[in-house]
Amino acid sequence: MASSQRNTVILVALLTIALLGALYYYVVLPKTERVASLQSTITTLTATRDTALADIAAFDAKDLDAGTLARLQKQVPKERGVEYILRDLEDIEMLTRSRIENISFSEYDEPMLERKLGLTETTEEELAAQLANETVEEEEPLYNAALAEAPEGLQIITYQVELLTPDYKTLRTFIREVEGLERIIKIDVVQLSQPGEEVKFAEVVDYTVSASLQLTTFFYNE
Structure with missing residues (x-):
């Protein structure tokens, strides 16, 4: 009788472990990977945005050279x-x-x-x-x-x-x-x-x- 109960407890424990493993593998792990992927994408986009903003700021700060300015004034005086x-x-x-x-x-x-x-x-x-x-x-x-x-x-x-x-x-x-x-x-x-x-x-x-x-x-x- 005690042996039967012990086997039942072991079987329930194994099933619980298997269920938790499946839950982690099919539910928790994909979500974790998705979060990591999104964080990586956000980091990449943030870096791209910062680079673009820096380029825009550099372009705005740069004065037009005399040749370019003269050409534009001829096109639209x-x-x-x-x-x-x-x-x-x-x-x-x-x-x-x-x-x-x-x-x-x-x-x-x-x-x-x-x-x-x-x-x-x-x-x-x-x-x-x-x-x-x-x-x-x-x-x-x-x-x-x-x-x-x-x-x-x-x-x-x-x-x-x-x-x-x-x-x-x-x-x-x-x-x-x-x-x-x-x-x-x-x-x-x-x-x-x-x-x-x-x-x-x-x-x-x-x-x-x-x-x-x-x-x-x-x-x-x-």
Whole structure:
């Protein structure tokens, strides 16, 4: 009888030990490993964050060199510089053997903070559509929403250029030359039409393409 009880106690003890072992192996140990893994991840992320913050602080503390500052001021000057735009357009006119019939411009007094305007160049698809006798405009109205990331004081001038060119290839070259200028200039709209007969037959150069271009440039008014 005593031997039977002793065996029962031993069996219960063994089962208890086995149950505790299984509980530790399948429940406690995975949670412990998960906690250790999370702590390691937190440590790594903290180190990455500290490195990024240090890099940002170093960048903010570093002054722009004279060359970089001069390049940025040419791209977005601190004054309107209308005369320089007109001079550049005249140079491109001579280079491409085109003829500018008329230039007018409108200045917007409201800062860019009150408008939305994409700064990307004309894509090949957009330009192909424009040269296929289509008028391509922005998907949204040009100045219809806030551009919150624009710095305060950034303003725009919009130019309307009436242009005559010998062919579509020359028009494409004119557009690329304008977009290649140091100062940032965006071509918003290209609208094509046929030049009048008096133009086609009265000139030495046969101007077969008439285009109306809307250009937008920027300046920073402190």
